[in-house]
Amino acid sequence: MGTTLGVKCPKCGKQFEWNTGSGFLEIEILHCDKCGREKEWNKFDEVTDGDLDCQCGGCFTDDAPVRCPKCKAVIEDVEANVENISMWD
C-alpha cells in the first residue's frame, strides 16, 4: 500500500505529488535526501556501490524529507500543507 500526498508548497505555492510507501510488494519509493528526486527501488535488489546515490550528491532513502520540486524547500509541516491524499496499491 502506498500513499500519494497532494502537497502545496507554503513557500512558492507549487502543487506537487509526493509518493510514499510501497505499492507492489517489492517496490519501494525512495527520495533523495538533498533534492527530493524520486526513485523506485526493488527491495530485493542487491545494493551495489552507487545504486542509492543521486546525481546531486545526495542519497536515496525512505525517510527523506518532503521537498518542493520547484524551490527545493523542505516542507516542515507536511500535514498542514497536504491538500489531498490518495492511497494506491
Ligand SMILES: [Zn+2]
Ligand atoms: Zn538528489
Ligand SMILES: [Zn+2]
Ligand atoms: Zn516551493
